[in-house]
Amino acid sequence: MPGRSVPVNPKLAAVRAVEIGEGVFKYILCKIYEGSNTEDNKFIVRGDVGAEFHSDVYDKLDSQLEGEGINCECVGGGKIQHESDKKSIRVYGKSQGYGKADHVLAAKLIKEAFPEYGSVTWSDD
Template sequence: MADALGKVPDAEVDPEGTFKYILVRIKVKDGTDYKDIVRGTKSAGQYHNHIFEKVTPPITALGLECNCLGGGKIEHNSKDKKLHVFGESTGYGKADHSVSVEKLKSVFKDYEITWSDDKE
């Protein structure tokens, strides 16, 4: 079942713009293996839980459990190859942006990726 964790990408975010994101811990049911993933999209509208509701079904279909660790916003500038992580979720609290940045770095290898505790 741990191989199911490997099937889930570390980070998936919209290709451009400023949008909400969440940091999610996925783990093997009845096991200790887990990994954290980042998901962000403009389609979430005003609420971070809309991202979680979209992320959960395909992950649970793999036999994994999901737990949202917090949220924030990502500013993605694909032209300049820059990502900036900031802010917090009203419903889930602030994600550990340093963890989120490490996940983003594993996918966006040639990007400059920064974070701050600024709310806006």
């Protein structure tokens, strides 16, 4: 999926690329942009330990960004296993409602956000 790593729009640049919890939880991969300008976009990862469904993660994110005038489009989901004590993150699975996220892109964004981690892996299982 194309997407700039550094958007031109300062509003988009200010949104953290990755916000995840600890343990095993559902995550979503989203494309964000302002107004109808989908060309200037950024991909972000959000995961929530307390979310029962992927849509719960999306609804929370969408309501946060909406107040800032930023549109959010979920492009897939999955699960994350995050073990901070082992400095390990695994990205896998899929969302029933949103389909499988691009785990390669999600893992890349996570690795950039957690450069001190020795293991950020992904799989399609």
